Amino acid sequence: MHKEAAIREPLILGHKTYSDITEDVCGPIEGKAPKAWYIMFGIALLVGLYGIGCILYLLGTGIGTWGLNKTVEWAWDITNFVWWVGIGHAGTLISAVLLLFRQRWRMAINRSAEAMTIFAVFMAGLFPLIHMGRLWVGYWVLPIPNQFGSLWVNFNSPLLWDVFAISTYLTVSVVFWYIGLIPDFATIRDRAKGSVSRKMYGILSFGWSGRAKHWNRFEIVSLVLAGLATPLVFSVHSIVSFDFATSVIPGWHTTIFPPYFVAGAVFSGFAMVQTLLLILRKGMKLEAYIHTKHVEYMNIVIMVTGSIVGVAYLTELFISWYSGVEYESYAFINRATGPYWWAYASMMTCNVVSPQLMWFKKLRTSLLFTFFISIVVNIGMWFERFVIIVTSIHQDYLPSSWSMFYPTWVDIGVFIGTIGIFFAFYLAFARYFPVLAIAELKTIVKISGESYKNGTAPGHDDHGGGDHGHVEEPIKEDNTDTASEEE
Numbered sequence: 001m002h003k004e005a006a007i008r009e010p011l012i013l014g015h016k017t018y019s020d021i022t023e024d025v026c027g028p029i030e031g032k033a034p035k036a037w038y039i040m041f042g043i044a045l046l047v048g049l050y051g052i053g054c055i056l057y058l059l060g061t062g063i064g065t066w067g068l069n070k071t072v073e074w075a076w077d078i079t080n081f082v083w084w085v086g087i088g089h090a091g092t093l094i095s096a097v098l099l100l101f102r103q104r105w106r107m108a109i110n111r112s113a114e115a116m117t118i119f120a121v122f123m124a125g126l127f128p129l130i131h132m133g134r135l136w137v138g139y140w141v142l143p144i145p146n147q148f149g150s151l152w153v154n155f156n157s158p159l160l161w162d163v164f165a166i167s168t169y170l171t172v173s174v175v176f177w178y179i180g181l182i183p184d185f186a187t188i189r190d191r192a193k194g195s196v197s198r199k200m201y202g203i204l205s206f207g208w209s210g211r212a213k214h215w216n217r218f219e220i221v222s223l224v225l226a227g228l229a230t231p232l233v234f235s236v237h238s239i240v241s242f243d244f245a246t247s248v249i250p251g252w253h254t255t256i257f258p259p260y261f262v263a264g265a266v267f268s269g270f271a272m273v274q275t276l277l278l279i280l281r282k283g284m285k286l287e288a289y290i291h292t293k294h295v296e297y298m299n300i301v302i303m304v305t306g307s308i309v310g311v312a313y314l315t316e317l318f319i320s321w322y323s324g325v326e327y328e329s330y331a332f333i334n335r336a337t338g339p340y341w342w343a344y345a346s347m348m349t350c351n352v353v354s355p356q357l358m359w360f361k362k363l364r365t366s367l368l369f370t371f372f373i374s375i376v377v378n379i380g381m382w383f384e385r386f387v388i389i390v391t392s393i394h395q396d397y398l399p400s401s402w403s404m405f406y407p408t409w410v411d412i413g414v415f416i417g418t419i420g421i422f423f424a425f426y427l428a429f430a431r432y433f434p435v436l437a438i439a440e441l442k443t444i445v446k447i448s449g450e451s452y453k454n455g456t457a458p459g460h461d462d463h464g465g466g467d468h469g470h471v472e473e474p475i476k477e478d479n480t481d482t483a484s485e486e487e
Helices: 018-030 035-061 076-087 089-100 104-108 110-131 135-141 158-191 195-204 212-245 257-283 292-322 326-337 341-359 367-393 409-432 438-442 469-479 481-486
Strands: none
Touching: 018 158, 018 409, 018 438, 035 110, 035 257, 035 409, 076 089, 076 110, 076 212, 076 257, 076 367, 076 409, 089 104, 089 110, 089 158, 089 212, 089 257, 104 110, 104 292, 104 438, 110 135, 110 158, 110 257, 110 409, 135 158, 158 195, 158 212, 158 438, 212 257, 257 292, 257 341, 257 367, 257 409, 292 326, 292 341, 292 367, 326 341, 326 367, 341 367
């Protein structure tokens, strides 16, 4: 068995056995949900329903209910679209990239991060569809035969590239997420007492029996999907940045956007993962699996990507001056000192200053401070998209058409509603799906479990190859019973 260096801190705290891991993860699914879950789900549902009501009003009345005008034809909706796509990045990054790099700390957080990706991409896709004004003809963006003669999608438009990139990313993310869930669905199926739940999880487990052949195929497919998903992480937000970079608008027409957008997406995605996981670990009592070390690792990623974003902001300022183009220079001066200076100041404070506090170990290992900073970063990243989009177009080449953008109650209601829908989906996932990768956690319990590392586990010896006693049994109960019956 692989033995981990003693200098590495354990990833699973306490005297956890295989059986404990199963009980801790499956318990909340099999038992009654805590009162806090009902309260949070109720609030999220109400907010989501309010947002749905705003969307229906919008569809019935028209996008004239938004605060758009003849100059600012892109504003709130595209800001929200880019923000949600960015949040959707971290899940696949944690799962796919960290799997390829064999980072074990991903195992406690990848499942819930993947779920976050899927729900966030759903929310992102909603905004371009609404922006069309006629949601029911959304399929027109697809290159499919139609009865309108020469009407065809514009393959030269980055907006169409978005459709392909995001739909591919969503498809791979859903498959990757589902494949990882199959062994854990089988565990829940084998423990289910009700016929309905046994049937439901039986269908979801896709006939998993835990045989060696299944595990072999599972690992191969996981690696293949991780290899497919990794370039998608970088391609999706690069293509989203092309929506702006391929235009001739000062403030948008820049080659730094693809790497800058990718770093920003990872930055905001990890911040949202922190927010969700800190709520989840407390509500589901998962402190032994999602603890300070995981939070610290993610804070380091936030600090690095936040620094990259800060350098990108400064590079933009330098290029606008060095280019000698007066329109370009004016766009950036207007961002910092114009009527939207407060948005620019919020962006710089939240995205450049706040991550640098993570250099202090005491702060980056503080759960309360991390929760606060994760929300600050997400607010800052929303302002970043708002600054890029609105401040670049509200004062264009013709001073006679300069105008301000002010969101209406429909703008705000739709955005808040998507947050409510997102949290409602996420809480429903946490209630009925295993939020931790049970099978994967069991592979590291003897390598990185606290009691095994300090030699206090029952039957443990310092050579890593001794008798581990009863802790071997539960994994057989979970995955081999069905195999024995079939054989």
